[in-house]
Amino acid sequence: MRWSAARYVTFEAERTRPVYDLLATVPLDTAAYVIDAGCGPGNSTEALIARFPGASILAFDSSAEMCAEARRRLPSARVEQWRVEAWVNTGGGVDLRRPDVILSNAVLQWVPDHAVLLPKLVDRLAPGGVLALQVPDNLAEQSHVFMEEIAAEPEWARLLRFATAARTRIEPAEYYVRLLRPRCSDVFVWRTTYYHELRGGIADVVEWMRGTGLRPFLDPLDEEGRSRFLKAYHRKLETAYAPLDNGSVLFAMPRLFVVAVAANR
Numbered sequence: 001m002r003w004s005a006a007r008y009v010t011f012e013a014e015r016t017r018p019v020y021d022l023l024a025t026v027p028l029d030t031a032a033y034v035i036d037a038g039c040g041p042g043n044s045t046e047a048l049i050a051r052f053p054g055a056s057i058l059a060f061d062s063s064a065e066m067c068a069e070a071r072r073r074l075p076s077a078r079v080e081q082w083r084v085e086a087w088v089n090t091g092g093g094v095d096l097r098r099p100d101v102i103l104s105n106a107v108l109q110w111v112p113d114h115a116v117l118l119p120k121l122v123d124r125l126a127p128g129g130v131l132a133l134q135v136p137d138n139l140a141e142q143s144h145v146f147m148e149e150i151a152a153e154p155e156w157a158r159l160l161r162f163a164t165a166a167r168t169r170i171e172p173a174e175y176y177v178r179l180l181r182p183r184c185s186d187v188f189v190w191r192t193t194y195y196h197e198l199r200g201g202i203a204d205v206v207e208w209m210r211g212t213g214l215r216p217f218l219d220p221l222d223e224e225g226r227s228r229f230l231k232a233y234h235r236k237l238e239t240a241y242a243p244l245d246n247g248s249v250l251f252a253m254p255r256l257f258v259v260a261v262a263a264n265r
């Protein structure tokens with residue numbers, strides 16, 4: 001799947017707000033070694049550095065384009081290209097240090113098998129270390145449902161047969177507590193809906209989703225197909241998002257947060 005750093009940062013302030021809310025809940029004053037798993041263009045890494053100044057940091061991402069952008073933005077940070085599934089198994093090549101914090105913001109919704117991955121991430125932490133993750137929990141939002149509806153139409157169904165499965169379903173809070181509590185001293189889970197006033201109206205909703213959720217639906221299409229898909233998507237969004245008096249729309253984005261503190265082993 002292709003990621004465009006330029007498109008992703010269009011709504012950077014809105015996309016980064018959950019990182020600050022997540023980091024505010026990490027119950028550590030200091031940290032020696034911190035990881036940003038799925039750093040994207042470096043926006044979440046920047047917040048992690050601000051929260052733990054002086055910590056040694058590794059930021060990694062599966063996308064070469066995102067890594068390049070993160071290096072440009074944060075020239076003194078160590079940025080490497082890894083898939084989180086590989087990093088957690090190898091510990092990052094020869095790096096044997098155990099991190100105090102693993103942050104993963106808006107990444108793990110693209111990675112399957114949380115039942116295996118999340119306990120492994122906790123097991124990589126130093127004793128008392130913290131896994132802090134946030135995932136968009138928006139598959140029931142109309143902004144997502146509409147793309148699935150269009151993809152299921154006969155015209156698109158064959159080409160887009162894998163698009164819906166690209167996202168991992170987010171489980172209820174209790175699932176994450178049950179999964180992580182046996183190896184943690186504390187697990188905090190919360191769900192927040194952010195309401196973003198998008199000043200460009202429906203066109204901004206489309207642009208936001210093009211930076212993230214729409215990618216598996218657009219990547220398999222040629223330019224003409226993409227344009228038709230986006231027109232159909234735009235029309236459906238108009239039925240669900242009524243403009244405010246100033247022409248903005250209020251775009252709801254529910255997100256699930258997990259902060260898991262590794263037990264002192």
Ligand SMILES: C[S@@+](CC[C@H](N)C(=O)[O-])C[C@H]1O[C@@H](n2cnc3c(N)ncnc32)[C@H](O)[C@@H]1O
Binds near residue numbers: 060
């Ligand atoms: C929505 S962006 C999040 C970027 C940043 N963390 C933030 O807070 O805005 C998702 C990022 O996850 C990366 N990603 C997707 N699957 C991944 C994987 N399996 N391992 C590592 N990174 C992955 C993508 O390349 C992309 O940069």
